[in-house]
Amino acid sequence: MDRRIVKIEARDINFFYGSRQALSSVSIEIYKNQVTAIIGPSGCGKSTFIRLLNRMNELVPNTSLKGAILLEEEDIFDPSVDPVEIRRRIGMVFQKPNPFPKSIFENVSYGLKINGITDGNFIEKKVGESLKKAALWDEVKDRIHENALKLSGGQQQRLCIARCLAVEPEVLLFDEPCASLDPISTSKIEELILELKKYYTIVIVTHNMQQAARVSDYTAFFLLGELIEFGKTQDIFTAPKDKRTEDYITGRFG
Amino acid sequence: MKKHKVTQNIGFALLFLCMAVTLFFLGAIIYFITIRGIKVISWEFLTQVPRNGMTEGGVAPAILGTFYLTMGAILVSLPLGLACAIYLCEYSPKSALVNLIRMSINNLAGVPSVVFGLFGFAVFVKYMKFGVSILSGSLTLGILALPVIISASQEALTAVPQSLREASLALGASKWQTIKKIVLPTALPGILTGVILSIGRVAGETAPILFTAATFYTRHYPDSVFSEVMALPYHIYALMTEGTHPDKQAAIAYGCGLILLVLVLLISTIAIVIRQKQRVIHG
Numbered sequence: 001m002d003r004r005i006v007k008i009e010a011r012d013i014n015f016f017y018g019s020r021q022a023l024s025s026v027s028i029e030i031y032k033n034q035v036t037a038i039i040g041p042s043g044c045g046k047s048t049f050i051r052l053l054n055r056m057n058e059l060v061p062n063t064s065l066k067g068a069i070l071l072e073e074e075d076i077f078d079p080s081v082d083p084v085e086i087r088r089r090i091g092m093v094f095q096k097p098n099p100f101p102k103s104i105f106e107n108v109s110y111g112l113k114i115n116g117i118t119d120g121n122f123i124e125k126k127v128g129e130s131l132k133k134a135a136l137w138d139e140v141k142d143r144i145h146e147n148a149l150k151l152s153g154g155q156q157q158r159l160c161i162a163r164c165l166a167v168e169p170e171v172l173l174f175d176e177p178c179a180s181l182d183p184i185s186t187s188k189i190e191e192l193i194l195e196l197k198k199y200y201t202i203v204i205v206t207h208n209m210q211q212a213a214r215v216s217d218y219t220a221f222f223l224l225g226e227l228i229e230f231g232k233t234q235d236i237f238t239a240p241k242d243k244r245t246e247d248y249i250t251g252r253f254g
Numbered sequence: 255m256k257k258h259k260v261t262q263n264i265g266f267a268l269l270f271l272c273m274a275v276t277l278f279f280l281g282a283i284i285y286f287i288t289i290r291g292i293k294v295i296s297w298e299f300l301t302q303v304p305r306n307g308m309t310e311g312g313v314a315p316a317i318l319g320t321f322y323l324t325m326g327a328i329l330v331s332l333p334l335g336l337a338c339a340i341y342l343c344e345y346s347p348k349s350a351l352v353n354l355i356r357m358s359i360n361n362l363a364g365v366p367s368v369v370f371g372l373f374g375f376a377v378f379v380k381y382m383k384f385g386v387s388i389l390s391g392s393l394t395l396g397i398l399a400l401p402v403i404i405s406a407s408q409e410a411l412t413a414v415p416q417s418l419r420e421a422s423l424a425l426g427a428s429k430w431q432t433i434k435k436i437v438l439p440t441a442l443p444g445i446l447t448g449v450i451l452s453i454g455r456v457a458g459e460t461a462p463i464l465f466t467a468a469t470f471y472t473r474h475y476p477d478s479v480f481s482e483v484m485a486l487p488y489h490i491y492a493l494m495t496e497g498t499h500p501d502k503q504a505a506i507a508y509g510c511g512l513i514l515l516v517l518v519l520l521i522s523t524i525a526i527v528i529r530q531k532q533r534v535i536h537g
Contacts, residue, residue, distance in 0.1 A: 054424060061348060088426030098417035101440055111425040114435065160421070167425055 005032040007171060007201040008053060013067035015048060017060065022048045026067075026227045028220055030171075035193060035202045037216035037233065039209060041248070044222040046205045047095075050173050053203065054090040055083040071171075088115070090171040091164035095179045097156035099148035099163075104131075104140050107148045107159055111167035126166055134162035135192050154185025161192065172196065174204040178211065190215050209249055213237050221245045284515070291512030294505050300513075303473050308493060309502040313510055315475055319388075319483030320457055320514075322476060323467060326392025327399055327456045332449055334396070335403030342404075343411040344433055356408075363401035368461035370398045375465040389479040391467020398462055399452040406448020410441035443528050450525040454518045460487040470496065486514045 008030040015023040023045045030036050030053075038046040051057045052069060055076060068075045076086045099107050108127040117123060127144075131137040136158040140151070148159055157177060164172060174193070178186040193202060193215045206212050212219050212233065219236040221229045221244075229236060229245045240246040302312030338359075346352045374394030384390040414437050422432040438445075468488035476483045493507040 056420065056424060059420070059423070084426050084428050087424055092424040094417060094420065094424075096417060098415070098421045100418060100421065100436055110422070110435070111427075114422075114425065114427045114431045163421075163425065 004034070006030070007032040007072065008203075009070040009073075010049075010052075011068045011070065013049070013052065013065070013069065015045075015052065015057070015066075016064045018062050022225050023052075024225045026222075026225075028227055028230055030201060030203055031218065032201050033197055033199075034217040035197050035204060035215055036218045036220065037212035038203065038205045038220045038222060039207065039212050039248075040222035042207065045225040046222045047175055049222065050092075050175050050203055050205045053171070053173055054087050054092050056087075056092065058083060088167055089169055090173060091167065091169035092173040092175065093157070093160050093164060093177045095176040097153055097160055097180070099151070099156050099159050101147065101149055103145045104148050104151070104159060105144045108162050108166050111163060115167065127162075130162040130166040131159075133165050133196070134158045135188065135195075136162055152185070154181050154188060157181060157185065157189060158192065161189075161196075165196075169200065171201045171203070174202065174206075176205050176207065178206070178208070186211070209237075221248060223248070287508060287511050287515055290505070290508035291510075291515075294509035295512065299509060304471065307499065308471065308497055308506065309499045313484075313486070313489060313506070313513070315472060316484040316486045316489040316510065317513065318475060319468070319485040320487070320517075322388050322483060323391050323395060323463060323485055324453055324457045326388055326479070327395035328449060328453060330393055330396025331399040331403050331452070335400050336407050336445065338400075339404050339407035339411060340433065340438075343408055344429070344437070359401050359404050363405070366461075367398060367459055368464070370394055371462040371464050371466060373397075374462060379466055385480060386465070386467060386469070386482045387480045388467055388476055388483055391463045391483070391485075392479075394462045394466045395456045395459060398459065399456050402452040402455065403448050406451070407441070407445045410444025410448070411437060413444060414440045443531060447525045447529050450521055450528070454521045454525075457517055457521070458487055458514055460491055463488055464491075486510050490514075 006029045010026055010028045010030075013023050013026040014021065026045075026049060038050060040046050048057065052065070053076075057063055057065075065077065069077060071086070071089065074081070100110065102110075105127055108130050109123045112123050112126060128137065131140065131144075136155060139155060140146075140159075148156065151159060161172075161177075178189050181189065190211065193204065196202060197217075204212075204215065216233045218231065219233040220227055221236065221240075221242075223244055229240060229242045231241075236245065237249060240249060299312040300317065301314050303315055304313060305311035342352065342356065346355075371394065374390055374397075378384045378390035378393050379386055382390075384393075418436050418440060419432055422436045423429070427435070463485055467483060468485045469482040470484075470488075470492045472482070472484055474481075490507045490510045493503040493510070497503050
């Protein structure tokens with residue numbers, strides 16, 4: 001029954017902004033083709049953690065890291081590893097939709113072009129495929145050369161997902177992808193995540209516990225920079241082992 | 255009437271008065287220069303060389319000279335200033351040294367333009383032996399425009415949302431790809447605005463070209479970057495201070511003033527149009 005394959009493994013992660021410790025001894029395994037939700041109150045380190053997985057935190061000056069993150073057993077922080085290469089394999093969708101101020105087509109084809117792909121037919125095919133996978137194609141197929149900023153917030157977020165999919169990553173990171181969306185757009189994104197997990201390993205940060213319960217297979221609960229509890233979503237929500245997890249999911253604090 | 259209402263009305267009246275006075279001077283400048291300048295403006299005035307000791311003919315060499323000097327200055331300052339701004343905004347570590355550099359650049363903007371002229375004379379005309387020429391004048395004006403271009407570019411680059419950089423990097427773009435394909439195109443309207451405003455400033459500068467590029471009178475159009483040229487602002491200065499026919503010369507000076515004014519207003523209008531367009535794109 002247990003066919004879990006470890007895609008990403010974090011080993012004893014300690015992370016600091018200057019002298020402030022944001023993560024303490026976090027160890028966790030992310031399984032292939034599963035959705036892992038990271039929940040916890042604001043400031044618990046969940047966004048910091050997910051941004052370590054594709055080395056985005058390096059853009060913040062004056063940070064330091066101890067521990068290792070293995071992507072298929074290769075340490076992504078090894079000096080020989082190019083962060084650009086890691087980010088090609090691990091895509092990220094951000095809290096606020098951030099399409100480029102370019103056309104819908106240019107947004108999706110961007111990742112292909114920076115990877116040196118020039119074959120126009122291939123790019124066109126890939127853009128169409130990605131938009132279909134992101135459940136946006138039917139809404140935009142007639143105006144693919146219009147500015148992406150004209151789309152609604154929910155459409156923009158699905159465009160950002162399509163933009164990620166075009167470069168064929170192995171892992172998709174979602175950093176509170178529905179934080180700025182209305183309930184209808186949110187449910188569309190959630191449906192999409194359930195669909196995408198067939199092809200990708202997915203990690204989603206959310207402070208909406210219902211969302212975590214709806215979309216994820218595994219849930220990790222973070223508090224004050226520590227991983228308090230990790231397990232099957234069903235178990236975490238029905239029979240949490242730790243008192244603090246129980247308090248959080250029953251809404252006693254948050 | 256209550257006391258605070260009276261105070262408020264007096265306040266408004268004062269503010270209105272200040273606005274009106276400012277507007278009056280602005281209008282007066284445009285009015286007098288236009289009234290006095292329009293008399294001499296003709297097709298001949300715009301296309302002919304000066305004749306009879308500056309009292310007849312046109313000012314075409316001065317218009318052309320101002321055009322060359324301005325373009326030359328932009329060719330010098332745009333690549334240099336933009337590269338400098340990109341380095342300061344995107345690459346340089348945020349340190350005390352970089353802050354000092356930024357402050358120095360801002361201070362450079364406060365240096366009197368005649369001092370730039372002296373510097374240009376010493377370095378470009380004499381030391382580098384470019385002589386009094388378009389080249390020396392363009393370099394001097396270019397350095398003068400540098401702080402404006404750097405700070406406008408820096409502002410435009412800083413205004414590009416960090417989330418766009420992150421989006422690009424997260425897709426596996428390198429830092430340079432991100433700057434070239436996302437940051438610069440997004441910042442371009444802002445950078446262009448800075449360039450255009452500095453064109454306006456450079457076109458009207460007199461002191462920096464006084465010893466580096468300008469000549470009072472030439473019948474010839476420049477044939478290389480080493481030629482000295484006539485230029486509108488310097489031509490005005492010369493007409494008003496030298497020569498033997500003050501009345502006729504003054505009329506021509508006002509004509510030149512009008513041309514310069516129209517040029518600068520035109521350039522500012524373009525800057526405003528571009529900024530409007532940028533607002534449309536970025537909401």
